[in-house]
Amino acid sequence: MTTLQCGRFRLDLTRPRVMAIVNLTPDSFSGDGVGDDLSAALTRAEAAVEAGADLLDIGAESTRPGSDPVPEEVEIARIVPVVKALLPWQVPISVDTLKPAVMRAALDAGADLINDVNGFRAPGALEAVREGDAALCVMHMQGEPRTMQANPVYADVVGEVADFLAARVDALCAAGVDRARLVLDPGFGFGKTLQYNLALFRGIERLTATGLPVLAGLSRKSMLGAITGRPVDRRLGASVAAALLAVQHGARIVRVHDVADTVDALKVLAAVQTG
């Protein structure tokens, strides 16, 4: 699949795309959240677009390990004004939520992609997204953010994640969703130890073999801290390296905090690969 139906857009995935993280949270793991500050959110989004972001991922609830859920009305109040303010920019807008009511509100506001770390498993999620053209990012998570890192265990992490995502794709297609709208994501750090994350990294090809595009979210994550010993605010090099390697393993979208550096690295990769 070399194009993704993404709401108002058809995203050409013959080259890797950069999804910029715009967190409307006070407590995101990387400390980059802008909370309820609409102006700060738009400033963050504008900088990301100027730096070359292909999509914007708007999130209003932290899903870091140990985080508690945010009431859906709070998520909606944070997200909808930002989506509406971004519509004129003509940049695909993704909304990162696992709540069906927030999905509906985001789609009604004009969002082009729904990014669900819970793989559209919440009751009502399939119904919330089956109509329309918005892209749907289906991510694997074992457990829930509050407890997922307590003791994740797999017999075959790549096989189990691949099987989970295949089952979610089947459920979405059975609900009437066109495969051309779907993106797969192994969910790095979502109920995985470092070793499981590294196995999934090497196993990205199992997901790309489905023919569906794969999104990789590695930016600043604790797995990179475990490898480098760097604190969360010193993981730029590791994050850019991880994005490059994910693309070389077949990922077509990388979800990042540091847009300009990632865009530059992908330009170097493209130049070397294509001469």
Ligand SMILES: Nc1nc2ncc(COP(=O)(O)OP(=O)(O)O)nc2c(=O)[nH]1
């Ligand atoms: N599809 C997808 N969505 C995601 N959403 C949030 C985070 C966690 O990162 P971040 O949003 O920076 O932190 P927080 O959830 O604490 O706001 N990671 C992913 C990911 O890997 N894939």
